[in-house]
Amino acid sequence: MTTFKNPIIPGFYPDPSICRVGDDYFLVTSSFEYFPGIPIFHSKDLVNWRQIGHVLDRPSQLDLDSTPNSKGIYAATIRYHNGIFYVITTFVESQTGARRNFFVTAEKPDGPWSEPYWLMDCPGIDSSLFFDEDGKVYVTANRRPPGGQLYPKHMEIWLQELDLDTKQLTGDKYSLWDGALKNIHAQEAPHIYKVDGMYYLIIAEGGTGFTHSITVARSKSITGPYEGAKTNPILTHRHLGREYPITNVGHGDIVDTVNGEWWMVCLGTRPYGGAYRNLGRETFLVSLKWEEGWPVINPGKGIVETEGKKPNLPEKKWPSLPACDHFDTSELGMHWNFIRTPRGDFWSLKERPGYLRLRLKPVTLTENANPAFVGLRQRDINFAARTKMEFSPKHEFEVAGLILLQNADFQYRVERVQSELRLIKREAGKEEAIAIRPYEQKEIYFKVEASGQSYNFYIASKAEQWEILKENVDGRILSSDFAGGFTGAYLGLYASSNGHESSNFADFDYFEYINLE
Incomplete structure (x- = not known):
């Protein structure tokens, strides 16, 4: 190539x-x-x-x-x-x-x-x-x-x-x-x-x-x-x-190469579904040449392209990020993040080997604090993500599940509470349950598939036996163009006791993220 x-x-x-x-x-x-x-x-x-x-x-x-x-x-x-x-x-x-x-x-x-x-x-x-x-x-x-x-x-x-x-x-x-x-x-x-x-x-x-x-x-x-x-x-x-x-x-x-070429890295965004950028601002590469003492970007074109001529350097590929994290290591992978500095002993990969354990914290995902959340960036316009969770809520205030997050006021949460599952849409700080399903089982499978700005949510009580929870959910609220700010969308796992003390926890068996493009 x-x-x-x-x-x-x-x-x-x-x-x-x-x-x-x-x-x-x-x-x-x-x-x-x-x-x-x-x-x-x-x-x-x-x-x-x-x-x-x-x-x-x-x-x-x-x-x-x-x-x-x-x-x-x-x-x-x-x-x-x-x-x-x-x-x-x-x-x-x-x-x-x-x-x-x-x-x-x-x-x-x-x-x-x-x-x-x-x-x-x-x-x-x-x-x-x-x-x-x-x-x-x-x-x-x-x-x-x-x-x-x-x-x-x-x-x-x-x-x-x-x-x-x-x-x-x-x-x-x-x-x-x-x-x-x-x-x-x-x-x-x-x-x-x-x-x-x-x-x-x-x-x-x-x-x-x-x-x-x-x-x-x-x-x-x-x-x-x-x-x-x-x-x-x-x-x-x-x-x-x-x-x-x-x-x-x-x-x-800008940077020069060992072969004397010059290149620039810069930020850019990829809007889709209108002027919306759920992926946030991303890192792009563009060529640079010097003409009469001044830098010229991508001569003859002057723009950043979706596809361009490679640098004159030997190709070196790295192992790709595994699609599925089975949580079978002692530390979280580098692609995982917390919201703000982690405070308290709220997560573990060792207490139950092969699982990510999240202990419920009183902090919620709607506060400027450190919730029991572990997440990664949305990297693709079309993607699928899924996980298996084991969780037995003991009180009505205990909740755990999967979140699609732009910020504290704009998010989708698929969560397990006592006796039911629910899909929460939080827009401009106001919450609405847009899907509710009775549910009693400890094990639950969550899946979300995005086709552009159309998001489909699924649940299952057994592996691969998916049922539709809600289809064609509007993903635009996950864009900073809608929600404000400078960040891109995250997908994450979370657990909360909503302002109450709790000794409960949720265990996640795996998390899979796949590019569907």
């Missing part, structure tokens, strides 16, 4: 950042309120990626208690210098709370990573690192212009030196650039590169929605002044219309 298909990492993996070490490539993405934080991937050919861990995998590194939906860990940047990996990122406390930047280090990309080094007087989001040839290190991020915002969401990019000994910023702050096109808002995601003696500053503009774009400026000096390219924006899909198969393209990071 001489071509590859986008996205290179499907599902909710936004804001990609990339670095090369020899002939190895490493990539990180945002994780928001999910734990562990900042998934990290490895590739040899820029097309085939395998997850090798998380950067923030210990509660001591990442306290997400009470973090609202779509807050938490924003865009991370990964860099490598003198035998050490660095990841810098922003922790967003709330809608109006602090934006706190920090970095961590590791000798190996799969960790262990250090405890956070919190940076004082480091405003804004999307912080990035640049290691210059003279040994100096710089942090860059965005902030409100010191002279005030001239229009809504007007931001500028700033730069300051970082002292690696004290792990703090030092010297003066420099205002570098407030974007290529005036009145294009949300200047963010800055990355600095040095190519052929010139400093290049690439940023995102226009917000992470339909008007998202990438622009570039350059300077002979790291501190400026920076000249914007007359070809800006160098990448956007806003001119292609809202029905184009890839939209919201922006937030890029």
Whole structure:
């Protein structure tokens, strides 16, 4: 094969950042309120990626208690210098709370990573690192212009030196650039590169929605002044219309290969069933060439394609993720996440080998807290997922089952309660039981199949003897276009005692996820 298909990492993996070490490539993405934080991937050919861990995998590194939906860990940047990996990122406390930047280090990309080094007087989001040839290190991020915002969401990019000994910023702050096109808002995601003696500053503009774009400026000096390219924006899909198969393209990071090629990773979305993106913002790959001292994205086309010419690198495929997790290992796979930092001993793969045990917690899936939930990202437009659960509710407030989750206020739950099964639709914080079925048996099989935005729910008391619970359920409420926020949809297993103390638990025998495309 001489071509590859986008996205290179499907599902909710936004804001990609990339670095090369020899002939190895490493990539990180945002994780928001999910734990562990900042998934990290490895590739040899820029097309085939395998997850090798998380950067923030210990509660001591990442306290997400009470973090609202779509807050938490924003865009991370990964860099490598003198035998050490660095990841810098922003922790967003709330809608109006602090934006706190920090970095961590590791000798190996799969960790262990250090405890956070919190940076004082480091405003804004999307912080990035640049290691210059003279040994100096710089942090860059965005902030409100010191002279005030001239229009809504007007931001500028700033730069300051970082002292690696004290792990703090030092010297003066420099205002570098407030974007290529005036009145294009949300200047963010800055990355600095040095190519052929010139400093290049690439940023995102226009917000992470339909008007998202990438622009570039350059300077002979790291501190400026920076000249914007007359070809800006160098990448956007806003001119292609809202029905184009890839939209919201922006937030890029670039890398050169061992063969001298240049490539950009960026985020994009795949709308389906209308302007809805249940998969969230995903990671895409696009070629880059230099012409007269400026980067040109995908020359001759200028867009991110669903299929493009492969990088000139030997193909290296990795074992694919098993379709079915039988929970027969001692630790959860890297593709599983919790909502916020896990608190309490609420899950186990050891108490009943071959099963995931979830202990009921008083916390529910509608709170800004840590429920008894284990989930993974929806990665495909058409998919099927199923599980087998063993659960005997002892009280009317005890519940366990399968959830399709966008956030605390938009979700579908197929749950077992006393004497019945029910399918709950939660939209804008209001709940409705859209299907109810009497049920007494301890064992229950759940299945959901999605064909675009049409979701079908099934149940069974014995393996493969499926009965329809509800067909043609509207999946659009699982899109951030409907629900708000920045995350993609999750599928998960959960258990709750709805505000009451309980010693009960639910056991899940397996979880299977299959791409139906």
